[in-house]
Amino acid sequence: MKKEINIGNVKIGGKNPIVIQSMTNTNTENIEETLSQINRLYKAGCELVRVSIPTFEAAIALKNITKKSPIPVIADIHYDYKLAIESIKNGAKKIRINPGNIGNKEKVKEIVKVAKEYNIPIRVGANSGSISNEFAHLSKVDALCESALKEVKILESLGFYNIVISVKSSDVKETIQAYEKIYNITEYPLHLGVTEAGTYEWALIKSSIALGYLLYNGIGDTIRISIAGDPVNEVIVAKKILISLNLRKGPQIIACPTCARTNIDVENWANILEQRFSNKNIKIAVLGCVVNGIGEGKDADIGIAGIPNGFILFKDGKIIGQFKSEEIIDVLEKYINTGEEK
Ligand code: SF4
Structure with missing residues (x-):
């Protein structure tokens, strides 16, 4: 059983049911459009929503978005630690960062300080496109796990343990093997997904095989089905996977x-x-x-x-x-x- 983590009023890990999450694809600076998409996702059954924060204006817009969103909002940040800090202060209930691309440890330390203050978790991890160069000689599965663990260790070295991990590949077998491996060596809850899974049918098939296998074997705490297009489809597919495995009730x-x-x-x-x-x-x-x-x-x-x-x-x-x-x-x-x- 994995550690229990709170994302606003939603709990993942421990004995909690698998939580469905998705990600908006509107311009985050457009508050109205983003909220409208979040509401559509919520009505479809989405329980956590992630939004990209590519600009400072987006981090500012987040204040209104988090205030009005019916579900906890996760901020997805790359490179700029100031965006992460601003997002947390503006109501993000979890952030997704890659400490490796934030720059020096001092900047990560700043993020961790604010995350602790606001008591919010951080998701770290690796996907096919973000494997650290130092692990390039390893198999893809080992490189995904080592890259993720390296990020976990950075946070732990700063006394931060409110962590969620992902190790996503666009390949079904690699996804399964990477999650099986990381599951056995960490106590942190796992965010499952096949990265860049493709257009509807490919995404549906790849995600059903990989996540179906993992969830059947008790691996995974929150899922995101990555589908090119309307994110509402991600939620519908996620629900059907969980219903099919009797992990959730539904039609x-x-x-x-x-x-x-x-x-x-x-x-x-x-x-x-x-x-x-x-x-x-x-x-x-x-x-x-x-x-x-x-x-x-x-x-x-x-x-x-x-x-x-x-x-x-x-x-x-x-x-x-x-x-x-x-x-x-x-x-x-x-x-x-x-x-x-x-
Ligand atoms: S339920 Fe009847 S119609 Fe449908 S496949 Fe079976 S035999 Fe054919």
Whole structure:
């Protein structure tokens, strides 16, 4: 079990559930746009949000952003220690820095002093693009871990232990191996992610394999799915990974792949039900026919199977009734909302 770390009112590590985080891609200086994106992320289920602080103006804007954000804000800083200090003073509940690129130790010491004063954690770590030159002769996995540990040691040498670590690669196997290795040698909570995972499908596949494997094995305390594009997708994918591993409750739609027996447009109905019941902790099956469908959907809380003129509603493999297409949503809603299916 890893050390418990507080990020505002959110706890990671210890026995706490895995926390979902994402990152804005608006101009941080544009407070309105950034807050609007943070609110969209929050509504999708995001629990921590990171914003880049590339300029002093962005660090100033952070004051309004942190004040109005519904979730704790993490400031992502490179190179300039003054931006880190300003961000902490302006309400960042955690900062992500790379002590190696902050410059001399005195500057890191200044950041640590303020982080201690405000009692906020610092995430350090390495990704494929930030491996320290001195570890270039090592395997990529060892170099990622050694680079991260070097940063941890800098903070520890300053008496700072409020730390979160990441070791991200854009390669699935390297990500798995690096996190397995670092997990076994540190007590600090781990921020999991595949870095530069790519566009939607690649990011989805790489993240599901790497993070799925790690989380299944009990490794990881907070996750960020890196996807090029709208960050809301990162949160939706993160939620689905956690629900799939039973690490979080939430809606889950089981749908058959369809075949020549299909009586309904399974994909369309699955999408309709997914949207309609997106805020329910329920597993719903949508199946194209009754031949295998009811058996295949046995694991769901409730399900529907297509017949030529409507649907069969079933639960625990038993048929409850037959309904027309126009009435099936209302029937499902009634059963799900009132628990009449129980
Ligand atoms: S549930 Fe029916 S329609 Fe769907 S794949 Fe199975 S047999 Fe085919």
